[in-house]
Amino acid sequence: MENPGSANDTLLHQVQRLNWTLNVISRSNSVLVHAQDEWSLYKGVCESITSAEGFPLAWVGIPRLDEQKSIEVFASAGSATAYLDGIVVSWGTSSEGNGPSGRAIRTGEIQFNNNMLLSPQFLPWVERAKKHNLQSSFALPITLSSGEIVAALMVYSEFPDAFGDAELKLLGQLSADLGYGVESLRTRAAYEQALIENQQRAQEVVTLLENSVELLAYTVEIRDPYTAGHEKRVSALSVAIAKAMGLDEERIRGLRLAATVHDIGKIQVPAEILVKPGPLSDIEKRLVKEHPTVGYNILKQIDYPWPVAEAVWQHHERLDGSGYPRGLLGNEIILEARIIAVADIVESMFSHRPYRPALGLDAAFAEVQRLSPVQLDQNVVQACLDVFKSEVFQLS
Ligand SMILES: [Fe+2]
Ligand SMILES: [Fe+2]
Known part of the structure; x- marks a missing residue:
């Protein structure tokens, strides 16, 4: 121009x-x-x-x-x-x-x-x-x-x-x-933004559920000082076993919750039975054996994204059908319950109980090995021994 x-x-x-x-x-x-x-x-x-x-x-x-x-x-x-x-x-x-x-x-x-x-x-x-x-x-x-x-x-x-x-x-x-x-x-x-808010909300709900579960566990433990910390330790050991078995993080989250409240049903067992030194009578045994079902009935009311109630219901079941309360067999028992079962036995024997002194870790290992593979899942037992052997985990 x-x-x-x-x-x-x-x-x-x-x-x-x-x-x-x-x-x-x-x-x-x-x-x-x-x-x-x-x-x-x-x-x-x-x-x-x-x-x-x-x-x-x-x-x-x-x-x-x-x-x-x-x-x-x-x-x-x-x-x-x-x-x-x-x-x-x-x-x-x-x-x-x-x-x-x-x-x-x-x-x-x-x-x-x-x-x-x-x-x-x-x-x-x-x-x-x-x-x-x-x-x-x-x-x-x-x-x-x-x-x-x-x-x-x-x-x-x-x-x-x-x-x-x-x-x-x-x-x-x-x-x-x-x-x-x-x-x-x-x-x-x-x-x-909507995605982030959704994730935050989901996280808040999960945290709320986890907190409520800890509160539930605490209500049992204040009635039964001998098992105080039992659920927490079973939970920590269950998580260590699950990690050693390669379970994914999300599934482990559910397992941690279930293990943290696995004995929640003891809330219905009279306190004097829980702390009673010496053997229990038949009727007392019956009451104690109801705790998985009571726990299931409490937890099934909460809508967890994991099989928390089912794992609690099954934690005393054994692979050969000799467990309670339903006498489930083999694959009817979910992996979460099999893991809690092994962690429960090991922790119980390690700790002092009203009716006996602590038996120690070696005795606990011998016991779970004796029950594997007939009653306990041998992969879970092996993973449990591994986490102690490799010093990934310690009971204290
Ligand atoms: Fe139990
Ligand atoms: Fe237990």
Whole structure:
């Protein structure tokens, strides 16, 4: 445009402009594909615009809902970003709202200004523009499919008449693409936020369940000081065995809970029977043997994502059907219950009981080996011996 008399120059100028526009669009599309958030999208587009010579500034303004209807400089790039220092721009109807960005946001239409320094509407910013040698500009509204205008993209050239009709079409497409990009980022952000909140809620529920279980275990233990800590230790040993057997973390979580409350049903056994030294009568034995069923009936009311109630119900079952309360056989007994059974025997023999002193670990190991594989799961017994042998676990 510098020399309107030469048709070749004009043609060259047009080709250069179109080439620049196409480059901007292709670089911006690449940014659109890769941006992780709105800021990096806008920043990336500004950078791709200003990477071409002759375009020293691009910035994205966000309309705010404050009294002045101000436009916030959200992202910018280029050698002339100092132009934006302390700038006051608005999308309202005051004189600060008559610039390209304000009009683009207010009207939703692309604004060209091919000679800013001579434009009366641009008066509030003319001195700045002169200082940074900015002569022409366009402002592109960024619109969502709902029609909401979320931002405006401003681009400046060092030359007058830098933008023409041909660019309008291409830039209109860029505007639509940016709107689509912002929308998909917002949808993704909303989706990810919902996902995070869901996970947090699930975690809170699990923590609540775990706390409630510990409280339940505690209510049993305060009635029966001899088994105080028994459930906690059985739980720790069960978890160590499960890890040694390679169970996944989620399943171990359920096992830990079940083991922590495996004797919860003793809540219905009179305290004098629990602490009675010496052998129990038949009726007392019957009462004690009901504790897995009582525990099951308590825990089945809580909706755990793991078979907690079932594991508690089965923890005195034996593979050959000699256990109680149902005399289940082999595979009818779930792995969680088989693990708790072994940990229960080992911990009980290790600890002091009202009716006998502690028997020690060696005796406990000999006992579980004697009962394996007829009554106890031999893989569980082996894993139990391994965790002690490798000193992964200690009872204290
Ligand atoms: Fe028990
Ligand atoms: Fe127990």
